[in-house]
Amino acid sequence: MAISLTAAGAVLLAGCGGGSAEDAKPEHRSFALDGRSLTIDSHDSDLVLVPADVKKVEVTRWFKGDVVLGDSPKASWMMKGDRLSLRTHCSGLVKTCDVKHRIKVPRGVAVSVRGDDGHVRATGFRDALTISTEDGQVTVKDTTGSLDLRSDDGGVHALGVRSKRISASSKDGAVKIEAAVVPDRVNVTTDDGAIAIGLPKGASYRVSTTSVDGSVDVAVPHDPSSPHRVTARTTDGKVSVRSAN
Known part of the structure; x- marks a missing residue:
């Protein structure tokens, strides 16, 4: 029996070397x-x-x-x-x-992503982009089309985006939005994670924020009648809405 256990242990150890996909030959x-829409499952x-x-x-x-x-x-x-x-x-x-x-x-195709495990990165889209993943970070950069970004377990980042409508949520992870142009609508929610929203200067915003357990810092011009609406709500985490550099 001792020999069998030793041999099995050697097999298990041999199988732990592994490697990453980056080492593989691309296919x-x-x-x-x-049509003009694509769903990625x-x-x-x-x-x-x-x-x-x-x-x-x-x-x-x-x-x-x-x-x-x-x-x-x-x-x-x-x-x-x-x-x-x-x-x-x-x-x-x-x-x-x-x-x-x-x-x-x-180009010209609206994209919807439904992932169950893995990070998703998208850059340079001019059409609507919808990304939902159960476990993984979502990162979007340099987009113009509307954004709907969700992660059940992971952060959500929208950086340098020119989208007029942005929706982002995470059940367990931080959300960061950096808008490059004045948006019409920003809606961000998290169950457990901080929210950081950067907005362009030169406009006033109708801001609504809620944090059940965390501080709230709003440092942008506020106008309750502004057409530029920003909503940020988290159960556990800090909320920051500030002017972008």
């Missing part, structure tokens, strides 16, 4: 898109999204999977209509299972 696929993957001068949705995948005492790991991708499904299948007692996707989206 490429292109998918035709029906992702399972257990980090995503990087960018608009590009392409006619199809172009996907690059990095996948590294090693497993001991289990089925071989697999990653799959499939387009049906306007829905791109990205799946990772890993099982086993000890495993390395890491995947990352970079997705080039044709």
Whole structure:
């Protein structure tokens, strides 16, 4: 019995070396898109999204999977209509299972992301962008279209955005908004996390803030009749609304 335990321990230790998806050889696929909207349904993957001068949705995948005492790991991708499904299948007692996707989206396409585990980053979109993930950080930069960003467990950051309408929420994580132009509507909520909103100078705002357990600091011109509405509510965390530099 001692020999068997020792051998099993050696196998387990051997399986712990692993590695990340960045070490894997990239794979490429292109998918035709029906219409001017794209839904990305992702399972257990980090995503990087960018608009590009392409006619199809172009996907690059990095996948590294090693497993001991289990089925071989697999990653799959499939387009049906306007829905791109990205799946990772890993099982086993000890495993390395890491995947990352970079997705080039044709310009003029509204994008919706539904992820269950993984960080999501998007940069440069001019059309509506909706991102929802159950476990992972959401980071959006340099956008113009409306934003609807949500994470159940992770921070949400919208930086240098020119979107007129911004909605962001997190159940467990901080939310940071840095607006590059005066927005019409900003709505931010968190259950457990701080809220920091930076707004351009030269305008007044109708600001409504609530923190059940945390301080509130509002340092922007306030006008209850302003068309630029800002709402920030958290159950546990500091709320800061300030003028951006």
